[in-house]
Amino acid sequence: MVQSHVSCRWTTPQHRWDANCRPTLTGVNFGGPAPPTLAGRFPGAAGPRHAPGRRLVDSRCRAGCPGASKGGHPTMANVVRTRIAPSPTGDPHVGTAYVALFNYAWAKKNGGQFILRIEDTDRERSNRTSERMIFESLRWLGLSWDEGPDVGGPFGPYRQSERFAIYRDHAEQLVARGAAYPCFCTRERLEGLREEQRRQKVAHALGYDGHCRALAPAEAARRRAAGEPHVIRLAMPREGETAVADLLRGEIRIDNRLVDDQVLLKSDGFPTYHLANVVDDHLMGITHVIRAEEWISSLPKHAQLYRAFGWEEPVFCHLPLLRNADKSKISKRKNPVSLNFYRRAGYLPEAMLNYLALMGWAISADREEFSLPEFIASFEIEDITLGGPVFDVEKLTWMNGKYIRALAVPDLLAKLRADILSDDHLTRVLALAHERVEKLEDFVEYARFFFVGEIEYDAEARVKLVGKKRTAAETAEALSRLLEERLDPLLDWEAARLEAEMRAFAEAAGWKSGDLFMPVRIAVTGKAATPPLFETMEVLGRELCRRRLRRAVETLRSMNADPGRGPAPEGV
RNA sequence: GGCCCUGUCGUCUAACGGUUAGGACACCGGCCCUUCAAGCCGGCAGCACGGGUUCGAUUCCCGUCAGGGCCGCCA
Numbered sequence: 299m300v301q302s303h304v305s306c307r308w309t310t311p312q313h314r315w316d317a318n319c320r321p322t323l324t325g326v327n328f329g330g331p332a333p334p335t336l337a338g339r340f341p342g343a344a345g346p347r348h349a350p351g352r353r354l355v356d357s358r359c360r361a362g363c364p365g366a367s368k369g370g371h372p373t374m375a376n377v378v379r380t381r382i383a384p385s386p387t388g389d390p391h392v393g394t395a396y397v398a399l400f401n402y403a404w405a406k407k408n409g410g411q412f413i414l415r416i417e418d419t420d421r422e423r424s425n426r427t428s429e430r431m432i433f434e435s436l437r438w439l440g441l442s443w444d445e446g447p448d449v450g451g452p453f454g455p456y457r458q459s460e461r462f463a464i465y466r467d468h469a470e471q472l473v474a475r476g477a478a479y480p481c482f483c484t485r486e487r488l489e490g491l492r493e494e495q496r497r498q499k500v501a502h503a504l505g506y507d508g509h510c511r512a513l514a515p516a517e518a519a520r521r522r523a524a525g526e527p528h529v530i531r532l533a534m535p536r537e538g539e540t541a542v543a544d545l546l547r548g549e550i551r552i553d554n555r556l557v558d559d560q561v562l563l564k565s566d567g568f569p570t571y572h573l574a575n576v577v578d579d580h581l582m583g584i585t586h587v588i589r590a591e592e593w594i595s596s597l598p599k600h601a602q603l604y605r606a607f608g609w610e611e612p613v614f615c616h617l618p619l620l621r622n623a624d625k626s627k628i629s630k631r632k633n634p635v636s637l638n639f640y641r642r643a644g645y646l647p648e649a650m651l652n653y654l655a656l657m658g659w660a661i662s663a664d665r666e667e668f669s670l671p672e673f674i675a676s677f678e679i680e681d682i683t684l685g686g687p688v689f690d691v692e693k694l695t696w697m698n699g700k701y702i703r704a705l706a707v708p709d710l711l712a713k714l715r716a717d718i719l720s721d722d723h724l725t726r727v728l729a730l731a732h733e734r735v736e737k738l739e740d741f742v743e744y745a746r747f748f749f750v751g752e753i754e755y756d757a758e759a760r761v762k763l764v765g766k767k768r769t770a771a772e773t774a775e776a777l778s779r780l781l782e783e784r785l786d787p788l789l790d791w792e793a794a795r796l797e798a799e800m801r802a803f804a805e806a807a808g809w810k811s812g813d814l815f816m817p818v819r820i821a822v823t824g825k826a827a828t829p830p831l832f833e834t835m836e837v838l839g840r841e842l843c844r845r846r847l848r849r850a851v852e853t854l855r856s857m858n859a860d861p862g863r864g865p866a867p868e869g870v
Numbered sequence: 871g872g873c874c875c876u877g878u879c880g881u882c883u884a885a886c887g888g889u890u891a892g893g894a895c896a897c898c899g900g901c902c903c904u905u906c907a908a909g910c911c912g913g914c915a916g917c918a919c920g921g922g923u924u925c926g927a928u929u930c931c932c933g934u935c936a937g938g939g940c941c942g943c944c945a
Binding site: 383384385387417419420422423481485488492496504505529544547550551552553556557558561563564565566568570571572575590591592593594595596597616618619621623624625626627653656657658659660662663664665666683684685686687688689690692693694695696697699703 | 871872873874875876877878880881882883884885892893894895896907908937938939940941942943944945
């Protein structure tokens with residue numbers, strides 16, 4: 299294995315380099331004991347964090363380093379390049395914004411570049427609507443990227459689905475040098491294997507058993523040539539351990555025997571995250587991989603990949619995971635996680651960013667309100683706190699109030715005009731309300747539900763919220779399933795699509811469509827008399843409809859199950 | 871279950887060997903005010919536990935416990 303002595307061209311934490319501008323951590327170790335430098339380098343878990351006299355830029359590495367002009371990436375020197383690499387599946391996630399913010403800040407602080415890369419290697423789940431929403435959300439927040447799918451850049455394309463040849467070639471390189479191998483195991487075999495392992499509780503040997511690794515190269519080549527379906531797997535070292543430096547956590551080392559042979563190239567020729575991510579980070583000159591903690595466990599695989607390619611590793615920094623109130627990883631079941639939700643509800647991007655920056659970082663002991671430029675100016679990556687922060691919507695909301703109150707009235711007006719009271723939205727609402735009012739002032743009352751967040755149900759609405767000849771519980775169940783199975787996955791929120799989904803659902807669920815639509819109507823508008831349901835839902839928008847439907851489910855569940863009579867008087 | 875990460879008020883955090891452990895959200899009082907909100911003042915509340923190291927540990931080390939993450943041809 300080639301031990302590449304990396305260049306010191308990047309601004310990196312001082313602890314990572316010794317006096318000779320060599321990395322103090324090799325990151326990889328094929329068997330045998332760790333290099334002696336490892337032991338003394340990180341005396342404890344908190345070692346690197348409080349290194350005295352740490353500086354942002356290690357000036358010793360600026361010039362005259364042995365490797366400064368060779369190896370590594372050919373194009374840039376002394377530049378920090380970070381990236382956010384979201385997968386375009388579903389709604390734009392608050393966790394993406396969180397990680398993007400820290401990447402953005404670090405790049406900007408160092409005069410570097412922040413890159414957006416779309417990781418759409420999952421054919422099943424990736425889609426363009428989701429990608430577009432990611433663009434819009436990050437732009438809304440003000441986290442603009444220097445290079446990305448829509449703005450281009452010198453290292454494109456920035457969409458992984460457009461980089462197939464690159465991954466295939468790199469996978470082949472690894473196969474050629476024996477660092478990866480084709481695997482012909484069927485999904486059935488793998489499932490059986492997993493099942494067996496689970497049953498026998500061979501916990502330490504979970505994962506792929508290396509069955510095809512034993513194949514003779516010639517034999518494997520013959521089967522590939524014959525067109526037999528296969529994947530390409532990384533040949534992990536079988537012994538020793540892999541040690542990788544994490545900027546915040548010090549050295550992380552994992553026994554290689556505990557890491558199985560990860561799939562690099564799927565049978566459809568698409569790369570997995572592991573391959574694509576490493577290849578792209580290298581090719582795009584990413585210097586600092588700042589990502590969520592959930593990736594720590596695949597660090598050794600990534601390190602081995604860099605190693606197998608003979609590439610220099612970037613600096614790794616794993617951010618803590620945002621949490622639900624119960625401390626589990628933040629999830630949509632327990633928290634609003636869609637950036638669209640916050641945007642529609644009227645959270646200001648400045649407040650969101652400010653709040654997010656507080657998750658694991660503090661500007662000083664007695665201040666917590668600051669702007670993005672102020673954040674960038676004071677941000678020290680090593681000051682990030684590691685405990686998993688609970689994402690507290692209540693405090694976010696308080697902070698948002700601070701920002702709203704700080705706005706001059708004309709600015710507040712402008713915000714309203716840009717969104718909730720935009721001409722575009724008003725026009726769409728008017729089109730529906732138009733023929734249903736007789737005086738202009740009626741409009742405000744009639745169209746109220748198009749503008750407010752929460753709606754209340756009056757007595758009539760409460761009765762009709764329950765489906766005809768159904769119990770509250772049954773209706774709750776139906777609406778809940780409608781949401782989960784049809785509406786949550788529906789990214790293109792158009793009347794025709796809504797109608798199709800809802801009719802199909804009614805049929806599948808054994809509901810008369812009309813009997814289902816009234817509870818839905820009540821749920822999203824609070825009224826029994828409204829403009830046509832699907833058009834109304836389209837104009838209300840995806841966020842508002844889903845939020846209200848969730849609320850309706852809660853309301854229904856809190857009603858006494860009382861068939862035929864509707865809700866009990868005191869329910870909710 | 872295995873491996874890994876983490877551990878200061880309920881929540882977000884400050885503290886980088888010596889502090890009455892500070893600030894913020896939430897909560898509870900009070901002031902202000904026609905009301906509400908905001909604002910201001912005050913209160914409640916925390917170093918997970920046990921061993922070391924040290925003259926001295928919230929702080930450094932070890933262990934225990936607890937929480938979390940990962941264990942996919944998803945990222």
